[in-house]
Amino acid sequence: MGDSTGFMKYARQLPSRREVPVRLRDWKEVYEDFPIAKVREQASRCMDCGIPFCNNGCPLGNLIPDWNDLVFRDRWRDAIDRLHATNNFPEFTGRLCPAPCEAACVVGINQDPVTIKQVEVEIIDRAWSEGWIEPQRSELRTGRSVAVVGSGPAGLATAQQLARAGHDVVVFERADRPGGLLRYGIPEFKMEKQHLDRRLAQLEAEGVEFRCNVNVGVDITGDQLREQFDAVVLAGGATAARDLNIPGREFVGIHQAMEFLPLANRVQEGDLDRSPINAEGKRVVIIGGGDTGADCLGTSHRQGAVSVHQFEIMPRPSESRPAENPWPTWPIVYRTSSAHEEGGERVYAVNTLEFLGDESGNLTGLRAVEVVSEVVDGRPTFVPVEGSEFVLPCELVFLAMGFVGPEAGGVLEQLGVELDPRGNVARNSEWSTNVDGVFVAGDMGRGQSLIVWAIAEGRSVAAAVDTWLMGETMLPAPVDPSAAPLR
Numbered sequence: 001m002g003d004s005t006g007f008m009k010y011a012r013q014l015p016s017r018r019e020v021p022v023r024l025r026d027w028k029e030v031y032e033d034f035p036i037a038k039v040r041e042q043a044s045r046c047m048d049c050g051i052p053f054c055n056n057g058c059p060l061g062n063l064i065p066d067w068n069d070l071v072f073r074d075r076w077r078d079a080i081d082r083l084h085a086t087n088n089f090p091e092f093t094g095r096l097c098p099a100p101c102e103a104a105c106v107v108g109i110n111q112d113p114v115t116i117k118q119v120e121v122e123i124i125d126r127a128w129s130e131g132w133i134e135p136q137r138s139e140l141r142t143g144r145s146v147a148v149v150g151s152g153p154a155g156l157a158t159a160q161q162l163a164r165a166g167h168d169v170v171v172f173e174r175a176d177r178p179g180g181l182l183r184y185g186i187p188e189f190k191m192e193k194q195h196l197d198r199r200l201a202q203l204e205a206e207g208v209e210f211r212c213n214v215n216v217g218v219d220i221t222g223d224q225l226r227e228q229f230d231a232v233v234l235a236g237g238a239t240a241a242r243d244l245n246i247p248g249r250e251f252v253g254i255h256q257a258m259e260f261l262p263l264a265n266r267v268q269e270g271d272l273d274r275s276p277i278n279a280e281g282k283r284v285v286i287i288g289g290g291d292t293g294a295d296c297l298g299t300s301h302r303q304g305a306v307s308v309h310q311f312e313i314m315p316r317p318s319e320s321r322p323a324e325n326p327w328p329t330w331p332i333v334y335r336t337s338s339a340h341e342e343g344g345e346r347v348y349a350v351n352t353l354e355f356l357g358d359e360s361g362n363l364t365g366l367r368a369v370e371v372v373s374e375v376v377d378g379r380p381t382f383v384p385v386e387g388s389e390f391v392l393p394c395e396l397v398f399l400a401m402g403f404v405g406p407e408a409g410g411v412l413e414q415l416g417v418e419l420d421p422r423g424n425v426a427r428n429s430e431w432s433t434n435v436d437g438v439f440v441a442g443d444m445g446r447g448q449s450l451i452v453w454a455i456a457e458g459r460s461v462a463a464a465v466d467t468w469l470m471g472e473t474m475l476p477a478p479v480d481p482s483a484a485p486l487r
Contacts, residue, residue, distance in 0.1 A: 001065065002072040006044030012112035013042060020342050024301055027188040027268050029095075030338045039122045042115045043071040049106035053328050054116060057104025059456040060086045060093075061478045064101060064116055071119055080127035083120065086478065088157045088455060089199060091128070092182060094121025095191045097452045098291075104328035128198065135205035140166035144469045147172060147229040149216045149411065152180025153451050154442025155235035156199075157458025158465075159208045161475050165466045169208050170229070174215040177269075180237060184262035187295050189302070189338070193269070222414030231437050231465050234417070234425055235458065238403040238443035244287060248355025253363030257292045257400040264299045279305035279396055285366060286310040287352055288400030291337075296398045298339030308344035309392060313382060315373060316348040349373075351382055353389070355397065365393040403448040422447055427481050431457075431464040439465055445481070453479075 003009075015034040017023070023030050046068035054064045063082055070079035083090050094117055105113035127133050144167050148155045151173040163169045177183055179196050204210065214220060216236075225232050241256045243249075255277055263275040279300040286293045286300075289312025300308050317334045325332050340346065349371055356365040370388035373380060405423035406412065412425065417433040417440075420426040424447050425433060425440040432439050441461035442454040456479045466473035 001044075001046055001048040001069050003044040004048040006041070006072075007047045007107050007111070007114070010041045010045055012045070012115055013038060014115060014118055017338055017341065023189070023338075024342060027302060029192055030189055034118065034122060036122075039119060040072050040074065043068040043119050045107060045114045046072075047107055047114075051106075053104040053106055054101040054114075057328060058101040059450070059453045059479055060459075061456075062086045062101065062120075064114075067123060068114065068116075068119060071123065076123065076126050076130075077132060079123045080132055083123050086476070087120075088160050088459065089153065090120050090124040091195045091199065092153060092191070093452050093455065094118070094124060095195070096186060097450060100330055100450070100452070103330050109327050133202065135202050136164055137206045138164050138166040141168075142166040142470065144168070144231070145170070145229045146231045146233060146465060146469075147225050148233045148235055149225075150180060150234070150236035150442075150444070151178035151210065152182060152235065152237050152442065152454065154237070154444075154454035154458040154461075155180065155233070156203065157455045158233050158235055158441050158462045159458075160203055160206065161459055161462030162465060163203070163207045165462070165470075165473070165475055167466070167469065171208060171210050172214045172216050172220070173210060173212045176212055178210045178212060184265050185258060185292075185295075187261065187264065187299055188268045189298055190295065193265075217410030217412075217414055222411045222416075225411075226415070226437065230469060231439065232415075233461055233465060234411075234415075234433070234438065234440040234444050235442050235461075236406060236411075236444050238405050238424070238446075238448045240404050240407050240423075241399065242401040242404050244352065244399055244401065246352065246354055248357055248363075248366075250361070251355050251357035251363040252361055253357075253395055254355060254397045255399070257286075257288070257296050257398050260398050261292075261295055261299060264303070275303070277396075279303040279308075281306060282395040283393055284308045284396045284398065285392060285394045286398045286400055288312070288398075288402065289314065289346070289348070290400065290402065292402070293398075293400035294337045294339040296400055297344050298337075298342060300396075300398075301339065301342045301344070305396075309394075310340075310344055310346050311350050311352060311368070312346065312348050313351050313371065314348065316346075351384070356391070363395055363397060365391055366397065367391050403443070405447060406444045429481060430468070431461045431481055432468070437468070439468075457481075 015031040017030045067079040067082045099117040101116045102113040148159045148171045159169045284300045284305045286296045321331045351371045352368045354367040370385040371382040374383045418426045425445045441457045460477040463473045463475040463477040
């Protein structure tokens with residue numbers, strides 16, 4: 001490394017977030033610009049550790065010490081080439097990935113890890129601003145065609161890799177615009193859609209065709225896909241949301257997070273003047289303490305909620321790694337996102353028992369109880385704390401408890417693909433389903449996971465499809481389908 005003692009000279013530092021009262025007045029990303037000199041300082045903290053665990057912590061196998069060193073040496077053009085060698089969309093991961101690479105950073109053994117994610121996003125933003133990113137259209141045309149079902153990160157990575165290998169690629173998307181959760185699930189304040197749009201324009205210039213407003217399984221059948229294309233890649237995600245079937249679920253005002261968030265994004269796209277599900281002037285409860293819940297929290301703040309409570313059934317994590325959660329595993333620690341910084345109350349170790357409503361069928365509140373985690377009959381469970389029940393008035397509840405897998409029936413049933421015991425599409429070591437020529441990538445096969453896993457799987461599936469079509473491939477395959485998530 002250019003400065004192997006940088007980690008001793010400089011503390012970990014990230015860009016400042018815009019003041020809360022200011023950023024709540026718009027939907028722009030929350031971070032201020034970060035001076036280039038500071039970026040180089042942070043890159044210099046990469047310590048020449050000898051065995052870069054960060055490379056293994058990243059499902060994409062990003063060559064992190066390489067581009068940290070290049071940034072420190074002010075060789076930005078080389079840095080983006082090294083970054084793009086393993087990651088199709090670093091502007092997405094640099095903003096949205098929880099950074100398992102940082103959890104595995106050797107500096108993080110006894111101090112704050114290198115700001116890998118921030119250096120990554122600075123590299124890609126610099127590359128776009130300098131005009132270094134251009135379409136890479138293949139001069140080779142194989143005459144083979146591939147249908148990719150779903151335009152989220154897994155589908156986009158698959159499509160770009162296959163197009164660059166010379167195949168004719170068509171991406172089917174049932175929404176009116178491509179992008180999947182990047183488009184309608186991620187709020188604008190976490191990633192402005194300009195970053196998505198310019199990458200989609202690059203894919204189109206490379207020959208990828210997007211067909212939106214096409215619900216595969218309805219507007220085109222599985223048999224038609226197989227007749228019209230040489231190979232099919234299923235990359236539709238895990239879109240079946242986990243529900244909370246307790247008394248009062250039918251009251252008006254209870255919504256899945258993915259009913260709420262897309263409407264807010266459509267307002268920012270200019271499709272709507274106001275979201276039909278709006279938190280303005282209302283008391284909101286979010287059930288689920290993860291990233292989707294935080295997205296609902298930040299969105300509710302910007303819409304003008306009177307109050308927001310975010311429920312989590314698990315106990316509050318500790319401030320630092322517990323002994324049973326050592327480096328380099330993913331640290332289960334207390335985290336504060338930009339949305340949490342903006343307000344609201346986080347309530348841990350609580351279980352919702354019943355929704356309450358009025359005679360008109362509108363939600364008026366909920367009944368909940370505090371719980372403790374215990375092992376009962378050999379299985380962990382949540383036991384109510386006697387005398388801890390309470391009622392919390394509210395007019396809106398958002399369910400943000402994750403996703404249970406891909407939607408059943410439809411094209412999966414038409415194609416006849418087998419499912420694994422968890423309800424995901426089963427695949428073998430070559431990323432293939434039980435149906436010849438049908439492959440699966442991302443959450444549809446893995447289950448709900450991280451954006452970095454989706455991109456990694458998309459790249460690997462593209463290599464598998466290219467091999468199946470041509471007998472060999474030069475495309476990289478960063479992950480094995482049996483690899484377990486890091487968190």
